[in-house]
Amino acid sequence: MTTQLEHARQGTITKQMQIIARTEGLSESFILDHVAKGEIVIPCNPKRPGQKVTGIGTGLRTKVNASIGTSSDICDVNLEVAKAEAAQEEGADTLMELSAAGDLDNVRQTVLANTDLAVGNVPLYQAFKEAIRKYKNPAKLDPEYLFDLIEKQLDDGLSFMAIHCGINQYTIERLRKQGFRYGGLASKGGTYMVAWMDINKKENPLYEQFDRVCALMKKYDAVLSLGNGIRAGAIHDSHDRAQMAEMIINCELAEIGRNQGCQMMVEGPGHVPLDEIEGNIMLEKRMSGNAPYYVLGPIPCDTGAGYDHITAAIGAASSARFGADLICYITPAEHLALPDVNDVREGVRATRLAARIGDISKYPDRRENEKQAAMARRDMRWNDLEKYLLFPEIARKTREERAPAQQETCTMCGDFCAMKKGMEIFEKDITDKR
Numbered sequence: 001m002t003t004q005l006e007h008a009r010q011g012t013i014t015k016q017m018q019i020i021a022r023t024e025g026l027s028e029s030f031i032l033d034h035v036a037k038g039e040i041v042i043p044c045n046p047k048r049p050g051q052k053v054t055g056i057g058t059g060l061r062t063k064v065n066a067s068i069g070t071s072s073d074i075c076d077v078n079l080e081v082a083k084a085e086a087a088q089e090e091g092a093d094t095l096m097e098l099s100a101a102g103d104l105d106n107v108r109q110t111v112l113a114n115t116d117l118a119v120g121n122v123p124l125y126q127a128f129k130e131a132i133r134k135y136k137n138p139a140k141l142d143p144e145y146l147f148d149l150i151e152k153q154l155d156d157g158l159s160f161m162a163i164h165c166g167i168n169q170y171t172i173e174r175l176r177k178q179g180f181r182y183g184g185l186a187s188k189g190g191t192y193m194v195a196w197m198d199i200n201k202k203e204n205p206l207y208e209q210f211d212r213v214c215a216l217m218k219k220y221d222a223v224l225s226l227g228n229g230i231r232a233g234a235i236h237d238s239h240d241r242a243q244m245a246e247m248i249i250n251c252e253l254a255e256i257g258r259n260q261g262c263q264m265m266v267e268g269p270g271h272v273p274l275d276e277i278e279g280n281i282m283l284e285k286r287m288s289g290n291a292p293y294y295v296l297g298p299i300p301c302d303t304g305a306g307y308d309h310i311t312a313a314i315g316a317a318s319s320a321r322f323g324a325d326l327i328c329y330i331t332p333a334e335h336l337a338l339p340d341v342n343d344v345r346e347g348v349r350a351t352r353l354a355a356r357i358g359d360i361s362k363y364p365d366r367r368e369n370e371k372q373a374a375m376a377r378r379d380m381r382w383n384d385l386e387k388y389l390l391f392p393e394i395a396r397k398t399r400e401e402r403a404p405a406q407q408e409t410c411t412m413c414g415d416f417c418a419m420k421k422g423m424e425i426f427e428k429d430i431t432d433k434r
């Protein structure tokens with residue numbers, strides 16, 4: 001398998017690079033150059049040739065990931081398919097299938113068959129679940145089984161995987177020496193791997209045999225997303241020594257993987273106060289050589305449960321502004337329950353809005369859509385306005401439900417409409433109406 005990265009290094013513009021250039025409105029040479037540097041990744045396992053092509057990284061629109069998956073309390077494959085379909089309908093760019101209960105092979109394959117999006121997962125979930133089922137003890141996970149499982153999952157058509165390679169004994173030592181944490185550990189895969197290492201007194205096999213992980217990912221041209229197992233689960237833990245130890249190792253591994261021709265992303269950072277987001281992005285970019293950054297949240301406040309899609313959207317807008325490339329959505333159910341279909345819809349919408357807000361500042365020369373929307377609003381061209389909105393159906397429904405007496409206005413101000421009055425005064429002076 002020649003990966004997208006290797007093709008680019010050979011100067012070959014692939015079909016996928018052409019599609020990305022077209023959809024992003026950029027030149028093919030720009031895409032080629034940044035894929036060759038590892039600054040853009042393209043998750044596109046050839047086992048799923050019909051999947052939607054999306055690029056993640058430098059110069060591209062900030063992308064949105066939606067995560068779905070069963071839990072031991074709510075385990076229904078049809079519900080997960082409905083959530084996958086809802087995520088795609090709402091405009092998610094990628095999907096993560098993170099099931100942890102039920103027939104995991106069947107859930108993964110069924111979801112893959114019901115979405116066009118590039119799909120990723122966390123292989124440690126199934127690995128530890130199988131060890132629990134077989135031995136009643138996750139510490140008995142056999143590393144050989146883990147590597148076989150990664151290959152099997154890739155063979156099903158996954159295009160990216162979050163794999164926790166950056167946790168090693170040095171990372172755990174930092175965790176112990178700093179005296180644990182306010183928010184504990186927030187990553188399922190990461191925590192179970194820490195427990196495995198602690199009980200077996202062994203190094204993380206995904207770190208120790210990192211070249212083997214890369215070889216598997218290369219075989220399917222899947223993107224290796226270096227998992228953030230020690231991410232902060234509370235803003236008071238943000239950038240503690242343990243988190244930074246993992247980040248440094250992940251950034252180092254990103255470079256090693258790239259040198260082997262493997263497409264690489266780095267994940268981070270969890271709960272981070274707003275004022276630390278810029279620094280976090282800068283560190284990841286600087287230390288990894290501009291590897292695409294896949295951010296979880298960031299969640300800038302620990303007290304927003306019930307509205308954490310909004311909490312995270314505020315963090316996401318800031319992270320996108322400073323250079324994050326892919327944002328994992330957070331739903332209103334975050335920290336409370338497994339998301340339902342409506343939560344998925346709300347989560348994708350909030351995150352798409354955050355990504356758009358971030359991109360307006362990340363790419364100041366790409367604000368034409370906002371300008372056109374503003375002028376349509378000013379001119380009270382309501383039908384035109386819909387073309388520029390992120391959520392036109394919702395806007396239309398709201399307006400129709402509370403229709404105004406005068407069609408050019410809305411029921412917010414009615415006959416006291418500032419827009420209408422302004423246009424009466426200044427219409428003849430406006431020269432940029434279109």
Ligand code: SF4
Pocket residue numbers: 408409410411412413414416417418419420
């Ligand atoms: S009625 Fe008020 S809110 Fe509605 S368009 Fe006019 S100024 Fe804007």
